[in-house]
Amino acid sequence: xxxxxxxxxxxxxxxxxxxxxxxxxxxxxxxxxxxxxxxVATDPGSTNDMNAWTKxxxxxxxxHEQDGNDYIFxxxxx
Amino acid sequence: MSDSGTKxxxxxASRGTLDWAYPPFILASTAxxxxxxxxxxxxFYGLALLKKKLDAKVSPASNPSMPMKMPFGPKALQNFDMxxxxxxxxxxxGFEGMATTLMKKTFKNKGVATVEQLRDICVESGVKLxxxxxxxxxFGFSKDDFIDGVELGGxxxxxxxxxxxxxxxxx
Numbered sequence: 001x002x003x004x005x006x007x008x009x010x011x012x013x014x015x016x017x018x019x020x021x022x023x024x025x026x027x028x029x030x031x032x033x034x035x036x037x038x039x040v041a042t043d044p045g046s047t048n049d050m051n052a053w054t055k056x057x058x059x060x061x062x063x064h065e066q067d068g069n070d071y072i073f074x075x076x077x078x
Numbered sequence: 079m080s081d082s083g084t085k086x087x088x089x090x091a092s093r094g095t096l097d098w099a100y101p102p103f104i105l106a107s108t109a110x111x112x113x114x115x116x117x118x119x120x121x122f123y124g125l126a127l128l129k130k131k132l133d134a135k136v137s138p139a140s141n142p143s144m145p146m147k148m149p150f151g152p153k154a155l156q157n158f159d160m161x162x163x164x165x166x167x168x169x170x171x172g173f174e175g176m177a178t179t180l181m182k183k184t185f186k187n188k189g190v191a192t193v194e195q196l197r198d199i200c201v202e203s204g205v206k207l208x209x210x211x212x213x214x215x216x217f218g219f220s221k222d223d224f225i226d227g228v229e230l231g232g233x234x235x236x237x238x239x240x241x242x243x244x245x246x247x248x249x
Binding site: 014015017018019021022024025043052053056057060 | 104107108111144188189190191196199
């Protein structure tokens with residue numbers, strides 16, 4: 001994950017469903033194809049939600065990991 | 079099923095209380111974020127969710143499974159469910175206002191968007207909002223009572239979109 005260059009970061013800590021998804025969508029819209037977004041959430045449902053969202057929208061979930069209470073996602077725009 | 083490849087979702091919003099205002103706006107805003115096309119048909123008490131100034135409230139009366147949680151104070155107190163007898167919930171003046179305030183405060187503490195925020199996102203992202211003309215007549219609503227962009231229609235309008243949709247839900 002450390003070798004993935006991140007174009008923008010989005011902090012969704014403390015936010016609950018569906019805000020992390022809605023903010024991620026908005027942030028991805030501002031990227032060019034191939035650029036990456038790092039999103040950090042504390043909502044335990046976000047792992048399933050991000051999997052579903054990337055599957056549906058065709059964006060790539062490059063990686064996701066948990067660090068304490070933080071769920072960290074790297075998404076590449078399709 | 080839609081032919082174009084774009085998934086579609088058709089919702090009926092039939093309730094106007096604060097708790098039931100959430101499901102249609104959460105699902106609609108998320109569906110659009112997932113590249114779906116969404117139409118919500120507002121009928122009966124759901125029409126109140128289209129009013130320019132949202133004043134949705136929640137009542138624990140006749141809502142026996144609703145937990146009342148304190149939004150502040152020690153964790154143990156916050157996690158304690160206060161059982162509210164109907165005689166209290168239904169008869170004490172101001173109780174509904176208190177329940178509404180508690181729910182809004184708790185939602186805010188938990189990082190949940192307000193209904194107004196979610197509705198704004200739906201409008202901005204192109205969710206089609208349709209008011210049921212018949213129930214508007216019955217309950218005395220006019221189009222001017224509603225936010226801009228609301229279209230009017232009846233059962234046929236909903237069914238035409240629902241017939242092409244991949245998801246249809248009655249809320």
